[in-house]
Structures are given as C-alpha cells and as structure tokens.
Amino acid sequence: MTVPQKPIRAAGCVLWRRAASEDGLEIALVHRPKYDDWSHPKGKLKRGEDPLAGAVREVAEETGMECRPGAPLPTSCYLVDGRPKQVRYWAAEAVAGAFTPNSEVDRMVWLPPTDARLRLTQERDRPLVDALLAALHLA
Template sequence: MSSPNQTLVQAAGCVLWRRSPVGGELEVCLVHRPKYDDWSHPKGKLKRGEDPLAGALREVAEETGYRAAPGAPLPTVRYEANGRPKQVRYWAAEAVSGGFTPNDEVDRLLWLRPSAARVRLTQARDRELVDALLNTMRLT
C-alpha cells in the first residue's frame, strides 16, 4: 500500500466509441502504448488545475486524433502506478471527427466490438469500463 504522504496522481480518460462505418455496430477505441506494450483506453495525467473532463478530452485528442463528444461519467479507477496511488476519472465519449496518426505515445489504434475490446485490453480494470459504457448506453 502507498504511504499517506505520497501525492495522488490525478488522471482522466474516456472510453471512446463510435458506430461502425460499415454496419453501424458499436465499436470501442483502444490504444497501444509502446512504452508499456499494453492496450488501454485513452487517458493521461491532468495538468495542474485542469478540469478532469477537459483533461480527458485533451488526452483523447492527443492520443487518438479524434475530437470527442462527452457523455455519461463512468466509474473512477484507482490503482498504484510506479509505487504511487493513481486515480483516473473516465467518461463515455463519442468520436465525432478526426483520425489517428501514430505518435511517440501511441503507435496503434483499434476500433473493436465491445466483446473483442474486452479480450484485447491488458488490464482487467479497463474491461470493467467497457461494461460500464454498455450499461450507460442501455439507459439512454
């Protein structure tokens, strides 16, 4: 466990989704980060004083190249990263425009159906966010 004097790392991200341009099915965006060799949802650390939702949308744009329309808040995820406590706030967000260009932070991007996204995600905590997205979409 982390010691109480360690600063909580504040981050934010989105479970980015779209309707498939081919068949209209729901697809979830996953990003591959070569530094960690993992598949995850777009997310990142907040800048000092940055609003969490604004930070989440900024990270989506930086990592995926897409502008997103925010939707329902999703569960906040807490875990330890590099020996420090980290808290990531998430929102559902629909990709509305843009396109992916590989960069230093993210070298690959996939649009997958939710069942395939669950399998591809590296961390179990990220799989739960796919379920949370589906639950919020059933309610709307």
C-alpha cells in the same frame, strides 16, 4: 509515520463510434509502445486542469479524434510505483478526426465491445466496457 502521498490525477474516455456490427458500436483502444499495452485513451492531468477537459484533451492527443463526452464512468484507482493513481473516465462518442501514430501511441484499433474487452491488457480496464454499454443502455 509516513505521510500519505497525493494521488496521481489522470482522466480518459472510453471512446466509441456507431458501427454496422451486431453490437451497433465499436470501441477505440490505443497501443502504447512504452508499456507494450492496449488501453483506453487517458493521461495525467495538467496542474489545475478540469478532469473532463483533460480527458477530452487526452483523447485528441492519443487518437486524433474529436469527441462528444457523455456519461461519467467508474473511476479507476491503482498503485503506480507505490503511489496511488486515480483515473476518471467518461463515455465519449468520436465525432471527427483521424489517427496519426506518435511517440506515445503507435497504433489504434476500433473493436466491437467483446473483442475490446479481450484486447485490453489490464484487467482493471475491462469493466469500463460494461459501464459504457450500461451508460448507452445497450447492456
């Protein structure tokens, strides 16, 4: 009998800002050289860390941005090397800060929602763009 493994707990945000584009907003995506992928800022929670606090911390670490968290978005569940991973997400408006490349994230882009959806590497990250628009009553 195999014992179910405890899921890897992680959290992140779909980071957005107001923009002059036709959608009225842009979404931040980060590029991680270790995986050569584009994703929403997210990361593993520290032991005992509140998921929302961890999401805000990860946004600051990966993007250099301070954010104002808003509505919860769908949780993403998938396997990593056979182990379940659960990532809780929130909508978060960028309010201050500036991106500085680091070893974990070497690039960050701000894109309109349509372009962000196309740039995301993982299919599972794309519905979060729609969830953000719905949460902001733009869908």
